Amino acid sequence: MKLRLGTRKSLMATTQSQQVADRLTALTGRAVELVGITTLGDVSKAQLSQLGGTGVFVSELRTHLIEGDIDFAVHSLKDLPTAADPQITIAAIPLRDDPRDALVGAVKLADLAPGARVGTGSPRRIAQLRALRADLEYVPIRGNADTRIGKVAAGELDGVVLAAAGLTRLGRDGEIAQLFDTDEMLPAPGQGALAVECLTGRPDLVELLSVLDDARTRAAVTAERAVLAALEAGCSAPVGAYAADDGHTLNLTATVVAIDGARAVRKSASGPRTAAMDLGRELAAAMIAQGAGTLMGSH
């Protein structure tokens, strides 16, 4: 029997789902069929913020899992709520793609003229960009990557900032003018990683899908998301976190930035991969002690 992989119909979603399907077939011999699902979030993009952000896509695919229409689903990990759903198991977190943010446009950020218009809807990106270039105009934009990049081609904007991983999945990485090093811009927790999930009540399927798991990526994103959860922040909060696992140790850096870009709390910590959750929680507690909570309230 073919496994049914439920996916949103956007190009990014179908591309990443197909990659996961192909890898699963290569590793296990099991055939996988993509099942396109139109979510409420896709239908009414205008109301997306009222619907609670990108979490709406995740919860609709989860409803299809629970109803048995599909066997498993693939999400961008950074769009998953930090609160676990006991009915759902993240059976695999595959090897992460490039976690960095990217500037799409003709020139690097440092070479943009004063007052140039840069598009991004993310408070995390705006705040960190303001810290790098306070003299540019940051324009809130919505829509899929295609629409956003189109505003640069149309001359409406001088640049847009997006996740490098998403651009690569869309085959648009050739238009990247600059990749931001994590020293200058910390990505969203889990950025560039995928989550493969199915029902907890299907242990055989959990086991089958687990061949896709990458232990280092799982540890890194566990630490990053523990920061987010401990700060009680959502996916649209001005929180950046990045952890790298060098094979022995997990090195985690996180930041909370005020939307004006003028104030930030930034801290790093290291620990064993096996204690990823504690590493993230403890770093968040240290950040709160330095005023991170006040900064988040001030945007």
Ligand SMILES: NCc1[nH]cc(CCC(=O)O)c1CC(=O)O
């Ligand atoms: N919030 C939307 C979203 N969710 C995942 C990605 C990109 C791919 C990824 O980070 O895995 C994007 C677009 C973006 O932030 O540019």
